[in-house]
Amino acid sequence: MRTNKLLWIGVMFTLLLVSGNAFANEKDSLVLRPFGLGFDTQLSSNASGSFGNSIFCVFNIDNKFRIEPEISYIKATTESTIENSYYDSYYNSYINNTVNTKVESKTYTIGVGIFRMYQYQKTNIYVGARIAYGKMISEATSETTSDNPNSNSYSSYSASYYGLEPEKTEINMLGLSPTIGAEYFFNPYFSIGGEVGLAFLKATNDDDENNETEVGSTSTYSSLMVRFYFK
Numbered sequence: 001m002r003t004n005k006l007l008w009i010g011v012m013f014t015l016l017l018v019s020g021n022a023f024a025n026e027k028d029s030l031v032l033r034p035f036g037l038g039f040d041t042q043l044s045s046n047a048s049g050s051f052g053n054s055i056f057c058v059f060n061i062d063n064k065f066r067i068e069p070e071i072s073y074i075k076a077t078t079e080s081t082i083e084n085s086y087y088d089s090y091y092n093s094y095i096n097n098t099v100n101t102k103v104e105s106k107t108y109t110i111g112v113g114i115f116r117m118y119q120y121q122k123t124n125i126y127v128g129a130r131i132a133y134g135k136m137i138s139e140a141t142s143e144t145t146s147d148n149p150n151s152n153s154y155s156s157y158s159a160s161y162y163g164l165e166p167e168k169t170e171i172n173m174l175g176l177s178p179t180i181g182a183e184y185f186f187n188p189y190f191s192i193g194g195e196v197g198l199a200f201l202k203a204t205n206d207d208d209e210n211n212e213t214e215v216g217s218t219s220t221y222s223s224l225m226v227r228f229y230f231k
Contacts, residue, residue, distance in 0.1 A: 029121050030124060030185060032229070033229035035060070037055070037056070037227070038055070038068075039056070040054060042221060054070040057070075060117070063117060066113070070112065070113065070132070071108075071110050072134075075106050078103045080100075081099070098145045101141070102141050112131060113129065115129075115181075122184055122185045123182055124183050125181070126180070126182070134172075135170065138171075139168045169205065170205070171203050171204065172204045177200065180197070181195025183225065183227060188229065189230070191227045192224075192226055194224050194225060195225065196223075200217075201216065202215070202216050203216075
């Protein structure tokens with residue numbers, strides 16, 4: 001498995017360098033501003049979510065190299081309701097149960113991209129890699145309501161009522177992605193572009209020291225990017 005990943009990385013970088021060198025001999029007509037800000041949104045997601053949906057700074061060095069530190073924050077809430085019933089022989093009737101479950105998750109990611117750049121007319125092509133570290137924290141709570149038709153009122157109980165803490169999970173993620181991208185300049189201070197990459201992810205759940213879980217995945221991703229440059 002490790003050999004296959006290294007092979008994929010080698011193939012990706014070879015293709016990136018070859019495609020970049022194809023533009024190296026063209027006349028450079030685009031002068032890049034040294035600093036900018038941008039944001040991106042994923043067109044297709046990857047298993048980690050570590051690449052894309054971020055805000056980043058752009059540092060250009062002599063039209064040849066680029067460094068892009070990035071941060072992202074994603075918050076999601078999922079709620080579900082399950083209803084069921086069972087027959088209670090004591091009351092000689094059916095008891096109706098309603099289980100409400102709520103899951104809140106927050107994902108924080110920091111990363112950096114390092115690229116070699118090539119210009120062709122109003123287009124800037126860059127090849128390199130992004131690396132990112134992220135943490136996802138999720139918390140699940142549930143509440144069960146039992147409705148007894150033979151009682152004057154219904155009884156309700158929840159996990160917190162019985163002294164049970166909500167279930168909390170923390171997952172650490174580390175991702176590496178060989179990347180190729182391009183941006184088109186409408187004027188010297190504004191560009192729209194996109195990029196594609198092959199993301200290698202390692203996710204670790206270390207909530208329980210005696211039961212650590214580690215998952216690895218490989219997936220592609222693509223992003224749409226907008227950049228604003230300054231003098």
